Amino acid sequence: MTNERRVLVHPDKESLAGSVAARFITKIIDVIEEQGHAHVSLTGGTMGSAVLEAIAASPARESVDWSKITFWWSDERYLPHGDPERNDTQSKAALLDALGLEPDQVKTLPAPGEHRTIEEAALAAERMLAEAAPEGAPAPRFDVMFLGVGPDGHIASLFPEHAQVHETARVVVAEPDSPKPPAARLSLTLPVINAAERIWLVLAGADKAGALGLALAGASIGEVPAAGVQGRKRTVFFVDAAAAAEVPEALIAPNQYWTAAHDIPS
Known part of the structure; x- marks a missing residue:
């Protein structure tokens, strides 16, 4: 299978969230049937939660064997566990708490107080990922990785003009000076993100238009981190x-590599 990148345009945020939710349910059923287990990486933000809420509200959710999925996050705000601003807190409220998951199915990133420094927390997160990885790999193979895109083009907590976006040796990096609060964060690195089988970027709103346009037009990774995203099998930008x-x-014409077609394999 080629590792095509696609753009799917939806009329509004509601239809966007519903479409991504339906596609996820269909795809994850196939992955579990084929492999017996799946690793899924979630993201925060308005659309990240909206997709999970749409999954929770879908009658088709009962068709998924949720016991066969391990959930991770591409990044985390370095705040106490349970803080409403943490990505995992938002994901749990939107969907995960309703699924009856076992504790070892939910791989939350460290919080303050668990390690002496945020750098040590990043190393601990790397060890957690390595423990679940195939032999010789630094992290699990994520079957679906959800990402948001900020108005500045950032993904996870990899920000423009920050050294972390260029990191290739590490699995998890500490971001002590995020341009948006909270300042302290943990993030997967771009090579780990791009090792995912499928990357689904979900973004909505006019404030994201500039970043999306630059990412698709070939901006540098340092300027627009979203431009560097490339899943192993497929990369899809789901947008309103x-x-x-x-x-x-030209990038969304049906006969181009980038397309706005509404029915593609995933």
């Missing part, structure tokens, strides 16, 4: 019409 406003027309 407002976010797609600055995507060059």
